[in-house]
Amino acid sequence: MEEDLKTERKGQLLAIKDLPTLPTVLDEVSKLVARPESTTEQVARLISMDQVLSAKVLKMVNSPIYGFPGRISSISHALMLLGFNVIRGIIVSTSVFEVMTKNMVGLWEHSIATALASSTIARACGLRDPDEYSVAGLLHDLGKVVATVQLPELKIAIESLVKEKDLTYLAAEKELLGFGHDRINAWLATHWKLPPNIKEGMDHHHSPQTAQLYPEMAAVVHLADFLARLYEFGSGGDDNVPFVQPDAFKILKIKPKDLEAICDTLGERFVEVSDLKFT
């Protein structure tokens, strides 16, 4: 019975047709792509500020129609391959949330903060393609957005359970759904044929120690999520700073005190985006 319910919910979640976003970035991007002199880099930088648009662009470029599923993990590469026509099409067909709740805005801000923290950590650790870590960081809570759209009544229940019992969002999801947003992420990434490194960052950000193929990706997003919460930039849906898996440091071959230098850089980068407002 339990298993049936899970399969049914998985089906409901993956059936998502219309994934809405917040209007702020969407408006900006549509203005930018309407101008002929806009460059791919400008558009990529802006799309990288919106988890839903980024997910849509990656889903599109990795779809079998284009002929190279699971290969593209960077937004700028996706734009080079899709072109502005397709991007315009994606923007026009993207709707916005009718009700913009405080929680939703917080989640968008938290996602950007995690993206920034991910690329900062990746650079500090000397990992290649830091932009791809940024993408995984940006998308790490996408499962929460999809659950909100497809299972709205459960979302309300989760939020009240978080408040009532002072649980983490993940614990509340598990109590009510039987699985967390990390599992939803894994389903989405597989269903949308996202590259395996992005998938592992998304579905193992709470458990980097069990990541099989790209443990560095999972460890980076795990620490980035922690730092974003520590700085209280945006909100992941609860007030707890999550427990840090000591394995994350081992995987990245760094010591907890190395985070100090990372925090210094990150503080500066947060200032750069602090004027970005979703409300």
Place this chain on the structure above:
Amino acid sequence: MLLTPDAGLRAMLTTLWGPGEVEWTHYEHGRGAIEHLFTEPPDLLIVDNDLPDIKGLEVAAIVKSENVYRQLPIILAVSEAVVAESSWCGVEVDDLLITPSSPTRVKALIFLTLARASRSFDANPLTRLPGNSSIIQRIQEMMDRKEDFALAYADLDFFKSFNDKYGFSRGDEVLMMTARVIVTTIRSFTGVKSFVGHVGGDDYVFILPPDTVEEACKRVVASFDSIVPHFYDEEDRARGSIVSTDREGAIKTFPLMAISIAVVFNEGGRLTHYGQASQIATALKKKAKENKKSCYVLDSRGRNAVRENSD
């Protein structure tokens, strides 16, 4: 060619175009018509579903089952009632003419069917870009009109060794990616006449006005070089090369794939034949190939120099 016992339809079609514009060959039966179709294929076949001796759909199936005639566009003329009761699954006709219909509709339908057929006729089966005969036709037309244009030939270095190591399907991924990089780059130059074709394998062609082509080459090279490493396995990407066996069976190291572009300018009606352009391009290509990295070579105007990606 028109294949129908319906005198009304025949009369209508013959009045749509003046004499000399379109010539119709008319048959009332399937028999003689099929032979004619096979010996002198027309540009278009309109076949009535209700022929006295054979079903229109059967005629269509006969034509479409032969690869040499497949590209012949077929319009099936049927009544509304037949359309409703038929299952169209697996039917090989290009469009339907619902009878009775108005002359303006029929004319539009024929135009669209012919245009569609010319688009898909020689398209590359992988990338669906226009193929060799469309490319030659386009270039020759522009030469005949004495238009100024730049013609670029692009191909990949070390594609064969990639294919040998990773297999054809991974190779096709790279070909699709390359096609997209070229198409999106060329399309980003709006308001100019442009064209992209796929000769076959790893050979592509694009046409742009002479003053935009260098910028296009730079962007294609930069995009290709930044994307292509992601089509290799982690280990090869980190090393920046692949180990594969060459034609003689010896183990060799090959660099990552690169794109080479040779550009021929046609200004002031300098070139008159497609052959001239491809000859110049072949010579330039050789020059570009001496460089193992992605690069482009521009012909004439004192720009005959190899440029690499500066990143």
